[in-house]
Amino acid sequence: MWPYPQIVAHRGGGTLAPENTLAGLRAGLAHGFHAVEFDVMLSRDGVGMVVHDPEFGRTIAGRGSVAGTDAAALAAMDAGSWFSPQFLGEPVPYFTQFIDYCKAQGIWMNVEIKPADGFEADTGAWVANITRDSYAAEIAAGDPARVPLLSSFSFAALAAARDAAPEVPRGYLLDTIPADWQQQARALGAVAIHTNHKHLTPELARDIKAAGYGLFCYTVNDPARGREILAWGVDGFCTDRIDLIGPGFAHI
Numbered sequence: 001m002w003p004y005p006q007i008v009a010h011r012g013g014g015t016l017a018p019e020n021t022l023a024g025l026r027a028g029l030a031h032g033f034h035a036v037e038f039d040v041m042l043s044r045d046g047v048g049m050v051v052h053d054p055e056f057g058r059t060i061a062g063r064g065s066v067a068g069t070d071a072a073a074l075a076a077m078d079a080g081s082w083f084s085p086q087f088l089g090e091p092v093p094y095f096t097q098f099i100d101y102c103k104a105q106g107i108w109m110n111v112e113i114k115p116a117d118g119f120e121a122d123t124g125a126w127v128a129n130i131t132r133d134s135y136a137a138e139i140a141a142g143d144p145a146r147v148p149l150l151s152s153f154s155f156a157a158l159a160a161a162r163d164a165a166p167e168v169p170r171g172y173l174l175d176t177i178p179a180d181w182q183q184q185a186r187a188l189g190a191v192a193i194h195t196n197h198k199h200l201t202p203e204l205a206r207d208i209k210a211a212g213y214g215l216f217c218y219t220v221n222d223p224a225r226g227r228e229i230l231a232w233g234v235d236g237f238c239t240d241r242i243d244l245i246g247p248g249f250a251h252i
């Protein structure tokens, strides 16, 4: 039912490298991770870039927005030095660079569709189309473990992803689980619910699993909490502490 890895590096390499960068993917690999979550947003010219915040100011210095800046300009910006001078010049990656790297290294991807306001459908469709085209052979092979899982907090983005490329699986991100979660998940054709572990209860976990959905949590940084929610039936989670919680930690 959950063909994907159990422990996933959050935003690339968690706390060991600047988030959503190739340096993050390298840090994950160095810690044995072959599974990654990251965020994709469209540039002004409609290209998927790996970045979390719609506005500059935190990981990218200065003023401006991702949706207001062309891809080539974003790719030339420094997304590393906010984290440490050692990463000065680490660029904002193209989504296609992440795909190429992850395919070459055998890294499974949970692609979070992170639309800027007003670009929900465009972003969902763009990410789904590129993912379907890039993983056509894996999709045709019928091995779900080799196919990325898309996710989003945006119902509209996931609906557009479903319409553009229904064969690419979708997880619905919900900070808290609403009463009508199953109705929404069914409408999206979602295979999994992704939720904030802080708001999950054993009863909700049981209900979600009993309804046949995968259950994935963000963002678990305490090993004891990780073991607790896995015991509730949670299938997997992402973590910032890739130094503390390794891919096989639940079996230790």
Ligand code: G3P
Residues within 6 Å of the ligand: 010, 011, 037, 039, 052, 112, 151, 173, 194, 218, 219, 238
């Ligand atoms: O995909 C799970 C998690 O990444 C959601 O929160 O803000 O870290 O993208 P955020």
Ligand code: MG
Residues within 6 Å of the ligand: 011, 037, 038, 039, 112
């Ligand atoms: Mg995310």
